[in-house]
Amino acid sequence: DAGVIQSPRHEVTEMGQEVTLRCKPISGHDYLFWYRQTMMRGLELLIYFNNNVPIDDSGMPEDRFSAKMPNASFSTLKIQPSEPRDSAVYFCASSLQENSYNEQFFGPGTRLTVL
Amino acid sequence: SQQGEEDPQALSIQEGENATMNCSYKTSINNLQWYRQNSGRGLVHLILIRSNEREKHSGRLRVTLDTSKKSSSLLITASRAADTASYFCATVSLGTGANNLFFGTGTRLTVIP
Numbered sequence: 754d755a756g757v758i759q760s761p762r763h764e765v766t767e768m769g770q771e772v773t774l775r776c777k778p779i780s781g782h783d784y785l786f787w788y789r790q791t792m793m794r795g796l797e798l799l800i801y802f803n804n805n806v807p808i809d810d811s812g813m814p815e816d817r818f819s820a821k822m823p824n825a826s827f828s829t830l831k832i833q834p835s836e837p838r839d840s841a842v843y844f845c846a847s848s849l850q851e852n853s854y855n856e857q858f859f860g861p862g863t864r865l866t867v868l
Numbered sequence: 869s870q871q872g873e874e875d876p877q878a879l880s881i882q883e884g885e886n887a888t889m890n891c892s893y894k895t896s897i898n899n900l901q902w903y904r905q906n907s908g909r910g911l912v913h914l915i916l917i918r919s920n921e922r923e924k925h926s927g928r929l930r931v932t933l934d935t936s937k938k939s940s941s942l943l944i945t946a947s948r949a950a951d952t953a954s955y956f957c958a959t960v961s962l963g964t965g966a967n968n969l970f971f972g973t974g975t976r977l978t979v980i981p
Binding site (some may be wrong): 795796801858 | 912
């Protein structure tokens, strides 16, 4: 398996533009997570899905952020409109719920810069 | 919000020396995990220790857990230049989703060849 795949790896956009980040989890994994990492706030969980259903979106900063998982092999995180403070590295991770102790597998991240 | 804090924030050692990083957390946990992040890359799982375990080994890694002090330590023995990375502890709190990890602030380790 190629691991968790994220695209694009880098995104530079201007304030006010819509940004869509994409993630393909590891095949067979039933949990998918979106994180944001910044120097100031560290690694923050934004939202996670179980079997394509959003379970906890309490970490989503505001209504400008939305996430979908239309099927087991694809998820998107959308920011509309984007702002400079959204600049960060966004990670997608997946895991398999066999028991309560499973590790998460992270993608390489998308570095977002909003000018 | 972040659950844990690593100490120190940065650590620089010579190759061959041992590196010890500490993690403190706030609430009762189900388990604690350590991850490594190389610069510009995603996090990689290193080791997991359950709340009823006190010590665990994996290769050159040794993890301890003291639930009474709500703390954990990660020891890397005989460090190598390739160990240079940031190390994060992550906890799964009791009563929360089993896959809901709370990450600490990280320790940046530099191993000088």
